[in-house]
Amino acid sequence: MSPKNHVYQSIARATHEHGVDTMFGLMGDANLFIVDSFVRECHGRFVPAAHEGSSVLMALAYACVSGRVGVATVTHGPALTNCMTALIEAVRGHVPLVILAGDTPTDTPRHLQSIDQREVVKATGAGFEQIRTPQTACKDVARAFYRARVERRPVVLNMPADFMWQEVKHENQVLDVFTAPGGVAEGDILDNAVGMIASARRPLILAGGGAVAARAQLIRLADRLEAPLATTLKAKGLFNDHPYNIDIFGTLSTPAAYDLIAQSDCIICFGTALNDFTTDRGKLMSGKRIVQIDVDPTAIGGGLHPDAALVADAGLTAETIVFWLDKAEIPASGFTRELDTAALTAHPAGTGKAADGFVNYVDALERLEQALPKDRVLVTDGGRFMTEVWCRLSTPDPQSFVSSVNFGAIGLGLQEAVGAGLAVPDRPVILFSGDGGFMMGGINEFNTAVRLGLDLIVIIANDSAYGAEHIQFLDRKMDPSLTQFHWPSFADIAESLGGEGFEVRSQELLEEALEALKNRKGPFLIELRLDPVDVPRMRI
Structure with a gap:
């Protein structure tokens, strides 16, 4: 007879039995003991993120690059609502994920962080599985993994906090499913x-x-x-x-x-x-x-x-x-x-011209294509600058390319770069992001990359504006100043967060940055300063 253990241990063990050795997340009241058991008893790796949505995005990229089911865990209420954009990104990208989400105690309906979590998840298009009773926890975990694989989307497993310390008998409940359905065309x-x-x-x-x-x-x-x-x-x-x-x-x-x-x-x-x-x-x-x-x-x-x-x-x-x-x-x-x-396959060349204090974006991309490591994993954020990256930067194969374009959002790239880097720790990850996207979602997780010691190269296309909106004002001969920002130096921010940073305002400075790149010891950021009125238009 299997020895008794607590529900939190059973959930951690069941997750590990599905071949999971890496879990992304942010701990809270309803999931901290699961994380502890996963690390200490199952010898898994827990990657703490700075924001709950980041943990889902990290798991997303990890799944894309590794070919495995990605796993993230968050606690209840605002932690789950913080994941909505990331969940939609994964749903529309058909990425199999399991999100272990805590829920407020069932006997405390007026809990401060209580919310109808099923309805939140349904709004994103993700699947929802409920841990029905403490005794069914292993079966419910297995069902969540089964659905994630077969439905090719994230499935949120809802875990009431008051179940965690109840004693149950653990049962191995891994479902061996056929995950590559197909057939021969006929007729x-x-x-x-x-x-x-x-x-x-x-x-x-x-x-x-x-x-x-x-x-x-x-x-x-x-x-x-x-x-x-x-x-x-x-x-x-x-x-x-x-x-x-x-x-x-x-x-x-x-x-x-x-x-x-x-x-x-x-x-x-x-x-x-x-x-x-x-x-x-x-x-x-x-x-x-x-x-x-x-x-x-x-x-x-x-x-x-x-x-x-x-x-x-x-x-x-x-x-x-x-x-x-x-x-x-x-x-x-x-x-x-x-x-x-x-x-x-030849895209139009750059002009070789740029105003003082700026670099020509197309010329810079062509040089980066030559100089960046060839065995790279390429990750791109959303935004005005990415279409030229997609066209001009090569990738070894589709599994080495992650683009956060499924929901038309910006600010998701750095988080996905962290997940990609952990999936293939022996290869460099190259992230391209705009200045607005990096400010929105990159700064808080750049330090995560530093803590993890990832071989991450971040290229920031900085035109000091929300570029897609900036060009619309210009096209209509209107004042674009509302779209412009006086950001701090991203190179200095990288240094302050424990990485390396280079601000590039000329072709000569780009060459200096690329030379320094050869001796990088961790996350390395190159900030390309761009003229907002002289950037190629989006091609989509």
Whole structure:
């Protein structure tokens, strides 16, 4: 018979039994004993954040880079409401997380921090699981992990504080589930799809985040069709080094790639929901046959209605299409024979000009692309400056790229960079953030990165303004001064928080910073001072 233990110990042990060795969070009344047991009895690692929402974002990036379920823990009431933006970011990014959230005691309905936590969670789109009784705690933990994997979203496990010191018998309740559902496409719709592809003269293959695991099969299909390959932003880097990779598809394409996409007559889309940025609000799909393949039925038909839709596994479907093309002896399209891929992936160069006291942003990015470590994990915040980063900074593969763009928020990047750094501690993490985003959510967790000794390089694009709003005032010939800020020196802030910082106001100073970067000993911040009226416009 299993010995008795307390509920808090059982929750910690059950979490550990699901293969969890790292937990992010912030302790409070309802979860502190769980954290203590996870560290002292289960020998897990607890990463304390400065803000509850940060812990969820750290777990999010940890999950994206490691491929595991991310875990965070917070206490009740305001701690949970502090997580709402982060939860929505994870929901819309389809990231499996388990959030161990304390709740106020069930016998204290007028508790100061009491709130209907189920309704808070429901508003974000995350899943909600309740620890029903002390005796069901292990089963409820298992259910939360099961749902996070299968539903591909965060699930909040609600834990009443008054359960924690009750004695229960621990039971191992790990559910062994099939977490990669899929199927082989078949039937008339498959026949129609193969017919559209076989008759295309200028086919193009587009892969999204849902097709990352199918890289080899998609390349085989592309080679069989002689079709170029492209990705959405979420799958950035998937087809690196393939001779007919035209990189990002949509509003982030190079001018030449955008024209090529417009000339194609059939787009075969794997694992992408085809949002407005990918399709340029439908312009790039006009007049073409669209074949959409996704294992998630809710991804199909949301942005536009395809000519053929297959709810099926991306890799198996690509293999099936190749089989029938070979069976019918369909010749290759020859589309790639006329391509100059070097021109298709070349973004417009910088001007080489900048006002005194500022650097040219595009020129700086091109130099950073050359100088920053190649084995990097690239993390980007939201905001005006990120589109050029997405286009000009490479990443080894999609799993080495985390972009906080799912909810259109800023101020989430530094927290995600911390989670990414802990997922792959032997690799450098590069974070790009704007000045507004860093002030909003970066400063409080930069010190967390220092405490953890992460190999983190932060690039701040500082135009002393909320740039997206600034440019709107300028476009309408209005005074933009309400969008402008006199920030303190971010380089000095980095130093005061225990890191290293360089303020860059010229190309020469950029070179000095890059030279110093070679001998970094921990988090290192480069502040690019930019002219707010001379920054490339957002491409989305």
